[in-house]
Amino acid sequence: MAKALLPDDLWALIQPLLPVHQPSPKGGRPRIDDRAALTGILFVLKTGLPWEYLPRELGCGSGMSCWRRLHAWQQAGVWQRIHEAMLHHLREYDQIQWERASVDSASVPSPLGGQHTGPNPTDRGKLGCKHHLLVDQRGLPLVASISGAQVHDSRMLIPLLETVPSVSGLAGRPRKRPAKLHADKAYASRAHRAWLRSRGIAPRIARYGIESRERLGKWRWVVERTLGWLHRFRRLRIRYERRADIH
Incomplete structure (x- = not known):
């Protein structure tokens, strides 16, 4: 069985740290789900694949959509918050x-x-x-x-x-x-x-x-x-x- 890129317990820790998206009143194309976007980002990180070649079969949307989400989360300080949350979680169990x-x-x-x-x-x-x-x-x-x-x-x-x-x-x-x-x-x-x-x-x-x-x-x-x-x-x-x- 293939190993999950984003297990449920890891996603449960990350999800509350992501910014809440407010849909546009004008409508438009549906936004890619945050978990699907993060899965696409992790897939590119692990494989080294160019963003535009990200397989749509993964359900992650287009590679450039994942790239834009990566950039938006970087601008919002999401990655730093995730790292600090991981460290906090480990220190609760005295693992640092x-x-x-x-x-x-x-x-x-x-x-x-x-x-x-x-x-x-x-x-x-x-x-x-x-x-x-x-x-x-x-x-x-x-x-x-x-x-x-x-x-x-x-x-x-x-x-x-x-x-x-x-x-x-x-x-x-x-x-x-x-x-x-x-x-x-x-x-x-x-x-x-x-x-x-x-x-x-x-x-x-x-x-x-x-x-x-x-x-x-x-x-x-x-x-x-x-x-x-x-x-x-x-x-x-x-x-x-x-x-x-x-x-």
Whole structure:
């Protein structure tokens, strides 16, 4: 049996977060159902299929209708609300491990260019972008961002930490800062270590000529694994969207 792209329990969590549509008094063509549109978006995300080739047999309407719904929901902040709702739901069951966090990035090709792309120094200067990811101790994504492939990893460390949402769900104050942060040598600088300590985060950043290779991946491997999981979605493995917000 084929695996459902949008199971009932996941849809039950997402549906209340979607904006309520007010039909036009002038009538017009019926609007595609929200669940059908989200199913089409997930199908394109997973398969990497061009929007215009989305099969109508899925019941999702046209691919461009799904694209427009994706854009409208992005403008309305729906995706951020869904992510925060997921984190809140997990924290209610104490499933977010704030003791340690890890940060890393991965470059992906962007053959069509667009916002937040640039020459990739590790791919003969071809256009690309970077996916930056901050995860908890088990690899749960806390925040993600993109930049041009030429942007150094260290420049995204502070923006990533500053955009971690406050997550409630348990007794006490909402949580948004890990106790320790693990990162590789690309993030090594005295300024970053001082900034982390000033916010109560213990830096565990590899230092040149001190930490051996054997110790670097003891805690950081989870962020590399999560990046690998994200890039199983073919729409993320190669960036075809020119617009950064859509990607």
